[in-house]
Amino acid sequence: MLIVVDEFRDGFHSSSRTRGRDGPPPPNVSVGGQPLRYAMDQLAAFCRQSAQIEVRTSMEWTNSQGLAVLVGRSQAERYAPVVCKDIRWEDLGTEGFVLRTSNRGDAMLVIAAGATDVGTRHAVYALMCELDISRLPRTHFRISTAADFESPFNYLTFKFKPSARSQNGCGDVDG
Amino acid sequence: MGAGTWTVEQWKNYVDILALLRVNLFQIWSMAGILPVPFSPEDEAFLRRYPPVIDHAKQNHAMEVWIGECANNMCDKRDVPPSGQHIR
Numbered sequence: 001m002l003i004v005v006d007e008f009r010d011g012f013h014s015s016s017r018t019r020g021r022d023g024p025p026p027p028n029v030s031v032g033g034q035p036l037r038y039a040m041d042q043l044a045a046f047c048r049q050s051a052q053i054e055v056r057t058s059m060e061w062t063n064s065q066g067l068a069v070l071v072g073r074s075q076a077e078r079y080a081p082v083v084c085k086d087i088r089w090e091d092l093g094t095e096g097f098v099l100r101t102s103n104r105g106d107a108m109l110v111i112a113a114g115a116t117d118v119g120t121r122h123a124v125y126a127l128m129c130e131l132d133i134s135r136l137p138r139t140h141f142r143i144s145t146a147a148d149f150e151s152p153f154n155y156l157t158f159k160f161k162p163s164a165r166s167q168n169g170c171g172d173v174d175g
Numbered sequence: 176m177g178a179g180t181w182t183v184e185q186w187k188n189y190v191d192i193l194a195l196l197r198v199n200l201f202q203i204w205s206m207a208g209i210l211p212v213p214f215s216p217e218d219e220a221f222l223r224r225y226p227p228v229i230d231h232a233k234q235n236h237a238m239e240v241w242i243g244e245c246a247n248n249m250c251d252k253r254d255v256p257p258s259g260q261h262i263r
Contacts, residue, residue, distance in 0.1 A: 034235060081254070095197070118237075122197055
């Protein structure tokens, strides 16, 4: 699997702060850098651990076979313009995102993007939810409260169906 | 108190779950106000687990973190000595 993403922008102050308040966000709520990188790392780690598949991260997609995840609006519009044609990015708002799948030749593209970095990060986590995260290896996560999880993701069970077009109803983008 | 038995890694897992659920404001009630002073080593160990968790929430999930505390919480004496059995 190939994760295609723009260069991370450490220290980038996204305008997509998730809680409204006047003034620029302080550096510790920057979303464009480390938080998105962390989400990507979690997605990659999950795919490696649960499905035992090779995961690479790149800024370029080379029309290769297999599964590629296009992270972020710029990568989505760059490599899947037809699929993105009907997306009204401005309507997604701060936290909205698009999660779509598409076939392109022998490759399968997954688009995980928002209009902002916050939305894109939500898209990455939503993709993880769409994957069957109940198969995540047990993490020895035992806590002694009324809510006693055995695994941080055990209570969530989703099935990922790569053959499905997408939840948004897009189609092939051959050519 | 159940949360007092959590390790830093368990706390971080918990924060990861919150992020997965799109939580962006994380308020921690550390209950520091009901810890008698001077702190016992166990109480100190308990409180020292919060900074790395807060850093994780801020840096890796861009969360805003609030520390909650009741202004009228007071603890004058320790009625029961800390067992320390759950503190790592």
